[in-house]
Amino acid sequence: MRRRLAGQAQRSDPIPPADRTExxxxxxxxxxxxxxxxxxxGGEYNSALALRLRGLMQVPALTAAVQELVARHESLRTTFKEVDGKATQVVQSVVDLVVPVVELPGATDAALDAMLAAEHGSPFDLRRGPLFRALLVRLADDEHVLLLGAHHIVTDGASMGVLVEELGILYAAARQGRQADLPVLPAQYADFASWQRNRLSGPALDGELDYWTRQLSGISPLELPTDRPRPQVRTTAGAMRNFVVPGEVAARLGALARAQGTTLFTALMAACQVLFARWSGQNDIAVGTVVTGRNRAELERLVGFFVNTLVLRAPVDRTQTFTEFLGTVSQTVLDALAHQEMPFERLVDAVQVERDASRNPLFDVMVLMHDEQRVPRTFSDLRVEIVDISGHTAIFDI
Incomplete structure (x- = not known):
C-alpha cells in the first residue's frame, strides 16, 4: 500500500522518444x-507559486536561470494548435522569456496580494503562448517576491516544486558564471504523451474500464445543502478558507489510521464522506481526488501535467462503526490506486452519466492531501519563503 500511495516506480521498458516528424x-x-x-x-486553470527572496538579488542571473529552465523543459515552451481537427502540441525551439521587474517599494501586504492575484488570474493563450511566465516584484533593495505562473496544461503541483528547486540551482550557477550541475532528463513531456496514447489504447484499457464502470454504475450527484440555488451553468466564482487542525486532533487521527493499517489520507477521506453523508442525507457518497501520475522513474524530474483524477465512492451505512467504515474506504482507495492509470477523461465518456451544465462530471467535491511544498530554503545567498496568493475561483463545490 505504501508503494502505491507513494507512486514508486516499477521496472519497465523506458519511454521511447516521440516521432517528431508527426x-x-x-x-x-x-x-x-x-x-x-x-x-x-478564463484563468481558472492557472497555476502559480510566489516566493519571497531576502538578500541582494542579481536580476540578470535570475533572468538567465529562468531562460535555462525554459530551455531544459519542453513543456515550458509548448503551445497548442489544431491539425486536421485534432489538438496537437507544438514545442517551440526557442522562447526568449523576459522577467519583468515591478517596483513596489514599501507595499502593504494587501497591495502585494492584489498584484499577485491579478497576475495569477491573467489568462494564457494556449495557441500563442508562452504558457509559463515569471514576474519579479521589488519591495526593497534586499527584498523581492518572485511569482512563477503557468497554465495547468503544461504543469502540476509536483512540477512547480521541480521548477523552484532547479531554478535555485540555476540561479546559483548563473551568479558564479558556471554550468549548473543538473542531470540530463531521460524524456520530455511530449514523449510521455505519445507513449501514453499508444499504451492506453485498445485492449490495454479494457481491464481498467471494466473496474471503473462497475464501480461507478448508477452514481448520483452529491446534494449538499446550500444557501442559494445552484446556477444553471456552473461558474468558478469562489474563495479559499484556511483553518488549522489542532495538533492533538491530527495526532489522534494518525494514530487511528495506523491502528487500522491504513493511511492518514484514507482516514481523512472516510471522515469527509461521513460528514457529507450527514450534510446531504444521502448514503452513497462519491468524492474526487488526484494521484501524481508519476509512477515511473523517468517522470520524477519532468515538468508537465501528469496528475490524474480518481473517483472514490463508498456506501455510508449508519449502523457501522467508524472503524468498520474506514475498512471499507481503505479497500476502495487501494482498488482505485490499482486502477489509477485509467484517464479520467476516458472514464467520463465510459460511465455515460447524464450531463448537467451546472455540475462537474461524476463528482462536485474533491478531497486532497498535499505533501509539504518542495521549496529550497535558500537561492544561493537569498533566503526563501512561500507567499500565499489569494484565490477567488473554485472548480468544485468544496
Missing amino acids: PLPLSFSQQRLWFLNEFQG
Whole structure:
C-alpha cells in the first residue's frame, strides 16, 4: 500500500522518444483542459507559486536561470494548435522569456496580494503562448517576491516544486558564471504523451474500464445543502478558507489510521464522506481526488501535467462503526490506486452519466492531501519563503 500511495516506480521498458516528424498528440489530461479552455476560457486553470527572496538579488542571473529552465523543459515552451481537427502540441525551439521587474517599494501586504492575484488570474493563450511566465516584484533593495505562473496544461503541483528547486540551482550557477550541475532528463513531456496514447489504447484499457464502470454504475450527484440555488451553468466564482487542525486532533487521527493499517489520507477521506453523508442525507457518497501520475522513474524530474483524477465512492451505512467504515474506504482507495492509470477523461465518456451544465462530471467535491511544498530554503545567498496568493475561483463545490 505504501508503494502505491507513494507512486514508486516499477521496472519497465523506458519511454521511447516521440516521432517528431508527426504532429505531437496531447496526453489525456491535456485533452480535457484543451476542451475546457476552448469552451469556457478564463484563468481558472492557472497555476502559480510566489516566493519571497531576502538578500541582494542579481536580476540578470535570475533572468538567465529562468531562460535555462525554459530551455531544459519542453513543456515550458509548448503551445497548442489544431491539425486536421485534432489538438496537437507544438514545442517551440526557442522562447526568449523576459522577467519583468515591478517596483513596489514599501507595499502593504494587501497591495502585494492584489498584484499577485491579478497576475495569477491573467489568462494564457494556449495557441500563442508562452504558457509559463515569471514576474519579479521589488519591495526593497534586499527584498523581492518572485511569482512563477503557468497554465495547468503544461504543469502540476509536483512540477512547480521541480521548477523552484532547479531554478535555485540555476540561479546559483548563473551568479558564479558556471554550468549548473543538473542531470540530463531521460524524456520530455511530449514523449510521455505519445507513449501514453499508444499504451492506453485498445485492449490495454479494457481491464481498467471494466473496474471503473462497475464501480461507478448508477452514481448520483452529491446534494449538499446550500444557501442559494445552484446556477444553471456552473461558474468558478469562489474563495479559499484556511483553518488549522489542532495538533492533538491530527495526532489522534494518525494514530487511528495506523491502528487500522491504513493511511492518514484514507482516514481523512472516510471522515469527509461521513460528514457529507450527514450534510446531504444521502448514503452513497462519491468524492474526487488526484494521484501524481508519476509512477515511473523517468517522470520524477519532468515538468508537465501528469496528475490524474480518481473517483472514490463508498456506501455510508449508519449502523457501522467508524472503524468498520474506514475498512471499507481503505479497500476502495487501494482498488482505485490499482486502477489509477485509467484517464479520467476516458472514464467520463465510459460511465455515460447524464450531463448537467451546472455540475462537474461524476463528482462536485474533491478531497486532497498535499505533501509539504518542495521549496529550497535558500537561492544561493537569498533566503526563501512561500507567499500565499489569494484565490477567488473554485472548480468544485468544496
